[in-house]
Amino acid sequence: MNILQINSSARSQGAVSTLLANEIVARLRTEKPHGSLTVHELAQNPVSPVDEAVLQALMISPETRTPEQAQRIAEHDARIAEVQSADVLVLGAPMYNFGVTSQLKNWIDSICRAGVTFRYTEKGPEGLLKGKRAYVALARGGMHRTSPLDTQVPYLRTVLGFLGIDDVQFVYAEGLGYGEEAVTRALAAAREEIATLA
Structure with missing residues (x-):
């Protein structure tokens, strides 16, 4: 089993989403200890956003790209190759302002490429990363599970389904902004979920 872990908190230390992502990986590896683990800390090594240079580079043939464009596309190619070779994705995803972090959004944008990780067909879009499983460790200051927020x-x-990854399980740690007792309860609830992961 090859695991790709993406920690997307802006915090290099002490992030609950990273803590829980680590515990998910540990749980998975107790059942299937063989294989590889690749971990990316996006706070320390951020993915640059898709910009005009990247978009232009994707629209032209590789041999006409500038050295800068070629380097940027090579970085995206490497991230795509990691996802393609992974059996399991584990994402540490804290909530910032009711959404995912910019670090995670930039990583997602870098792996979404028409004709490579998805394609358009006469029947609509088709994800090309099929047969993979994803686990997402969610950390929130408030209580938002199943709410419109x-x-x-x-x-x-x-977005994962669009890429062909339909088997997605979420682990929630909520109410982290409500004090120490709330944090203790949130971590205990999340660890109960991790213990039952398939």
């Missing part, structure tokens, strides 16, 4: 889960289900 939770834009993270619908977005992540949509």
Whole structure:
């Protein structure tokens, strides 16, 4: 089992989403210890946003790209190759202002490429990253599960499903901004969910 772990908190230390992502990975590896683990800390090594240079580079043939464009596309190619070779994705996803972090959004944008990770057909879009499983560790200061304020889960289900990853499980740690007792309860609830992950 090859695991790709993406920690998307802006915090390098002490992020609950990273803590829970680590515990998800540990749980998975107790059942299937063989294989590889690749971890990216986006706070320390951020993915640059898709900009005009990247869009232009994707629209032209590789041999006509400038060195800068070629380097930017090579970085995206490397991230895509990691996802393609992974059996399991584990995403640490804190909620910032009711959405995913800019770090996670930039990573997602870098792996979404027409003709590579998805394609358009006569029957509509088709994801090309099929047969993979994803686990998402969600950390929130408030209580948003199943409420209209939770834009993270619908977005992540949509974008992962668009890429062909339909098997997605979410682990919630909520109410982290409500004090130490709330944090203790949130972590205990999240760990109960992790213990039952398939």
